[in-house]
Amino acid sequence: MKMKLFSCPSCxxxxxxxxxxxxxxxxxxxxEPQANRILALEADEGIWKSVGAYSDAGRWKYCQNSEYGVCNWLIPGDSADSLCAACxxxxxxxxxxxxxxxxLWRSMEIAKHRMIYTAMRLGLPLVTREEDDEGLGFDFLSNDPGTNESVMTGHDDGLITIALVEANDAEREKRRTSMGEPYRTLLGHFRHEVGHWYxxxxxxxxGALDACRAIFGDDTVDYGDALQTHYANGPKPNWQDEYVSSYAGAHAWEDFAETWAHYFHIVDTLETGRSWGVIVNPRVDEAGLLSTRIDFDVFSEGVTTQEIAGAWLPLSAAxxxxxxxxxxxxxxxxxxxxxxxxxxxxxxDLVHGRIGNATGKAGAHRG
Structure with missing residues (x-):
C-alpha cells in the first residue's frame, strides 16, 4: 500500500x-494512468467497459503483461498498443x-510501476527506446550460468539494467549488509537509476549544467576513478554534513541520483500520508518541532521545499x-x-521546470 488511496467506482x-x-x-x-484513477470493469464483447462512477470512461483493455500477473494498467480499447505506459x-x-x-519479475514490476507513477505525477518526460535512441528502457537480467560474470545494476544512456536476483529478499538483504548499506530496496534501485537518466x-x-554543478559539484571528474577511490578509501569524512548517503559522496552524478531517489521517496510517502489524513502531534513536543498535518498536495506547483521538509522530518521520525x-x-x-x-x-525546482529550459515537461503522461 502506498501513494494515493483509491476507491472502487462501483461500490x-x-x-x-x-x-x-x-x-x-x-x-x-x-x-488508468492518464487520469490517475482505478476503474471498475465489466467484460463487453472481448474488451472491458468502465462501470460505476466512471461509467462514461469508455472501453479499455489490460496491458499484455497482465497475462503474467505483473501489471494491472489499462490501455484505451481502440489503441493499437498492447503494452501500457509503464511496460x-x-x-x-x-x-x-x-x-x-x-x-521475481513480478516484484520488479511492482517497484517499477510505482516509480513510473511518481514520474507521471510530477509531469516528467517518459520516452521509450523506440521513440529515442537514449529513451528510458529496462533490462531485467539473470547471471549467465556459462560465465563467472554477475549482472551489475546500472544505467547506460537510458538503458537501466536491474539484476533479477535483487528481487530475492534474502539475497538483497545479504548484499545490503555486506556493503554496509542502511537501506536497499527494489524501489530504491529504480528511483536511483532513473535519476541518472533524468x-x-x-x-x-x-540547460541546467551550470546550476547543477553549483550544487552537486563537478560532473566532469573521471567517474571510474572516483568510484575506485570511494571503494578503496571508504566514505568521505563527515559525509553526513553534505550528502544524503555515503555513496552520494563518490561522484557528482551519484550525488544527484541519490538525492533524486530520496526526493521520490519523500514526495511519494507524503502523498500516502495525505491520503491517510496523517497528523503527527507528539504529546511531548511542546515546541511543535515534531508536529505536522499532511494536508497539502505534494505534487502541486506551489508547494515549497520548506513545506516538504517541514512535513517530512516529523513524519519520518514517527x-x-x-x-x-x-x-x-x-x-x-x-x-x-x-x-x-x-x-x-x-x-x-528542476522537476517543476524552474531550473533549466523546462523541456522536461514535454512528453509527460503519455499512455
Missing amino acids: SHTVFFENTVCERCNHALGY RHNVTVPDLGDTEKVD WDRLVRDG LNSFNRSMGHQDLYPFVLSETVIGKLGFIH
Missing part, C-alpha cells in the same frame, strides 16, 4: 494501486516459461518509531542536513 470500497479485483463487489479493477519501457524481461523468474534529459540536455516498536530497522535511516535539504530543493 466505493477502498482499493489499492495493485488491486485487480474489488473484494466487496468482485468487479475487475484496472489502473512499454521494458527491453528485456525474464524467460516467461520460468515460473521462479516470473515471480540528469541526462533535464540537466545535460535541459514512521521510524513505529518500525522500532515492531523490531524493524528504521523505515528512513537517514538524516537530512541543511545542505542536503538544499539539494532536494534543487531537484524540486
Whole structure:
C-alpha cells in the first residue's frame, strides 16, 4: 500500500494501486494512468467497459503483461498498443516459461510501476527506446550460468539494467549488509537509476549544467576513478554534513541520483500520508518541532521545499518509531542536513521546470 488511496467506482470500497479485483463487489479493477484513477470493469464483447462512477470512461483493455500477473494498467480499447505506459519501457524481461523468474519479475514490476507513477505525477518526460535512441528502457537480467560474470545494476544512456536476483529478499538483504548499506530496496534501485537518466534529459540536455554543478559539484571528474577511490578509501569524512548517503559522496552524478531517489521517496510517502489524513502531534513536543498535518498536495506547483521538509522530518521520525516498536530497522535511516535539504530543493525546482529550459515537461503522461 502506498501513494494515493483509491476507491472502487462501483461500490466505493477502498482499493489499492495493485488491486485487480474489488473484494466487496468482485468487479475487475484496472489502473488508468492518464487520469490517475482505478476503474471498475465489466467484460463487453472481448474488451472491458468502465462501470460505476466512471461509467462514461469508455472501453479499455489490460496491458499484455497482465497475462503474467505483473501489471494491472489499462490501455484505451481502440489503441493499437498492447503494452501500457509503464511496460512499454521494458527491453528485456525474464524467460516467461520460468515460473521462479516470473515471480521475481513480478516484484520488479511492482517497484517499477510505482516509480513510473511518481514520474507521471510530477509531469516528467517518459520516452521509450523506440521513440529515442537514449529513451528510458529496462533490462531485467539473470547471471549467465556459462560465465563467472554477475549482472551489475546500472544505467547506460537510458538503458537501466536491474539484476533479477535483487528481487530475492534474502539475497538483497545479504548484499545490503555486506556493503554496509542502511537501506536497499527494489524501489530504491529504480528511483536511483532513473535519476541518472533524468540528469541526462533535464540537466545535460535541459540547460541546467551550470546550476547543477553549483550544487552537486563537478560532473566532469573521471567517474571510474572516483568510484575506485570511494571503494578503496571508504566514505568521505563527515559525509553526513553534505550528502544524503555515503555513496552520494563518490561522484557528482551519484550525488544527484541519490538525492533524486530520496526526493521520490519523500514526495511519494507524503502523498500516502495525505491520503491517510496523517497528523503527527507528539504529546511531548511542546515546541511543535515534531508536529505536522499532511494536508497539502505534494505534487502541486506551489508547494515549497520548506513545506516538504517541514512535513517530512516529523513524519519520518514517527514512521521510524513505529518500525522500532515492531523490531524493524528504521523505515528512513537517514538524516537530512541543511545542505542536503538544499539539494532536494534543487531537484524540486528542476522537476517543476524552474531550473533549466523546462523541456522536461514535454512528453509527460503519455499512455
